[in-house]
Amino acid sequence: MDHVTHSTSPSPWGFTPGKERNSGERYLYIIAGPTAVGKTAIAMQVAQQLGTAIISADSRQCYKEMTIGTAKPSPAELQAVKHFFVDEYPVTTQLSAADYESLALGYLNEIFTTHNTAVVCGGTGLYIKALCDGLDEMPQTDPVIVKHITDEYMLRGFEWLQQAVQKEDSEFYGQGEIGNPARMLRALSFIRSTGSSITQYRTQAKKQRPFKIIKAGLELQREQLYSRINARVDQMMEQGLLAEVEKLYPYRSLKNLQSVGYTELFDYMDGKCSLQAAVDKIKQHTRNYAKRQVTWFKKDTGINWFSADDKDIAEKILTLK
Numbered sequence: 001m002d003h004v005t006h007s008t009s010p011s012p013w014g015f016t017p018g019k020e021r022n023s024g025e026r027y028l029y030i031i032a033g034p035t036a037v038g039k040t041a042i043a044m045q046v047a048q049q050l051g052t053a054i055i056s057a058d059s060r061q062c063y064k065e066m067t068i069g070t071a072k073p074s075p076a077e078l079q080a081v082k083h084f085f086v087d088e089y090p091v092t093t094q095l096s097a098a099d100y101e102s103l104a105l106g107y108l109n110e111i112f113t114t115h116n117t118a119v120v121c122g123g124t125g126l127y128i129k130a131l132c133d134g135l136d137e138m139p140q141t142d143p144v145i146v147k148h149i150t151d152e153y154m155l156r157g158f159e160w161l162q163q164a165v166q167k168e169d170s171e172f173y174g175q176g177e178i179g180n181p182a183r184m185l186r187a188l189s190f191i192r193s194t195g196s197s198i199t200q201y202r203t204q205a206k207k208q209r210p211f212k213i214i215k216a217g218l219e220l221q222r223e224q225l226y227s228r229i230n231a232r233v234d235q236m237m238e239q240g241l242l243a244e245v246e247k248l249y250p251y252r253s254l255k256n257l258q259s260v261g262y263t264e265l266f267d268y269m270d271g272k273c274s275l276q277a278a279v280d281k282i283k284q285h286t287r288n289y290a291k292r293q294v295t296w297f298k299k300d301t302g303i304n305w306f307s308a309d310d311k312d313i314a315e316k317i318l319t320l321k
Helices: 039-050 075-080 097-112 125-133 143-156 158-168 170-175 181-194 222-239 241-251 263-269 275-298 313-317
Strands: 027-032 054-056 117-121 212-219 303-307
Touching: 027 039, 027 125, 039 054, 039 075, 039 117, 039 212, 039 313, 054 097, 097 117, 097 125, 125 275, 143 158, 143 181, 158 170, 158 181, 212 313, 222 241, 222 275, 241 263, 263 275, 303 313
Parallel strands: 027 117, 027 212, 054 117, 212 303
Antiparallel strands: none
């Protein structure tokens, strides 16, 4: 894992003391919002003005082999600002929200030894919640059960998964994200492993963090966001997404690859649809995902919302208390 080496020399991130907040407190800036809304560019601006680093809050950008389909920061952006949780693990590594909580707190400990600000950027709402509020303690799921359910999902599809969750964990089905395969797989694996609904372990108790959290959310009108999503998918295909997915085909059963942009092209490679149909599905499923992201983040009353078209977002974020 890539770590920062601390020394008495100037910060490797171009730290400018005058740009930092009051040195008596530590501040964590969260830049959240749906996919394709423009989070990376704003996070870069905020981090550069503060002279600090960015921690990704994207559950897939951490995997070295998943680059085009996850819209990772460009090589130039990664060179300009230190990023944590990007390109750190092979795709075969399973990471949970609890793992992210632990890793991100570790990254912050590193950053806060030389800076009193840090930036988190991403659209994985559960990861951001884990870092800001902590997660409930839960029993472990049985890896054999998890693999069995994942294999069956690969064979029988999403409709089977929805029906299985509805039958076996109606409580989760009634209040969970039934359009999210990863959450559904987790819920089904949990109840088959423990005999209890995952909802019974949600206490909503928040952990206290030794830093002040400032949350900013980016949003756009739905039509504008969907247009950006469609254009981004076309751009990903031009950049070589299909070739990226072809290299990952031997690992297609991995949970990490049950991701939008990958599963659809696996279907194309399996002869289940045309390439154009697969691309259209990526666009549709990405739009659906963005809608779920917006729903998740809008529930967080602590987020300060900005139009992604606003030219002064970074400056306004830096004035938040």
